[in-house]
Amino acid sequence: MSESKWLGLATKRLDLSKGGTGSPKMEYLMVAVLGLIIALSLGFTLWGVFFGDSSGPAGGMEGDIHFQCTACSNEFTKSGEEMEKIMPTALMPEMGLLQVDCPKCGKKESCLMQTKCPNCGKYYLSDMMVANAKAFDEAKAAARAEGKDPSTVMPVFPAAGEQPKDVCKHCGTDRVQWYIDYYKKRRG
Ligand SMILES: [Zn+2]
Ligand SMILES: [Zn+2]
Secondary structure, eight states: OOHHHHHHHHHHHHHHHHTTOOOOHHHHHHHHHHHHHHHSSSSSSHHHHHHOOOOSSSGGGOEEEEEETTTTOOOEEEHHHHHHTTTSSSSGGGGGGEEETTTTOOOOEEEEEEEEEEOOOHHHHHHHHHHHHHHHHHHHHHHHTTTOOOOOOOOOOTTTTTTTTOOOOTTOOOOOHHHHHHHHHHHH
């Protein structure tokens, strides 16, 4: 199923980056965290685009992916077709950290994927995504400074509890909590 494909991609990426972080316990933790991030952060949008699986909550399966520039706040969309071209070269697409160039202000990798609120259905740029991207940018810059290939860098996310909440800018819904409640209800 789709989920195992995503986990496969994620673990493959972990293998690529082996050498740095190391301990089996850490890797197990990362895989668990990855699974959660994949399911929650992508909001099932990419899932629908790439695997045609429309079983996600709130039916968030429109073909277009919404982006927002962190430099100039420009909002724009890319079609599933465009995304298929971007995906192989994008850094960490498995983690929802798609960073694309801004078509308006021209800044490189400044645009992040917007999140679709499962409650009100509107799109917003989540503080969590911005914080994760910032941490990732710093890790990449550090790798470049050491002469390493930045595409092999693992992002170091802010520690649990220090991470900003993923809250809808329009209606104030805490998205992670929303999904937890959703699956609790589903299980019965
Ligand atoms: Zn811009
Ligand atoms: Zn909302």
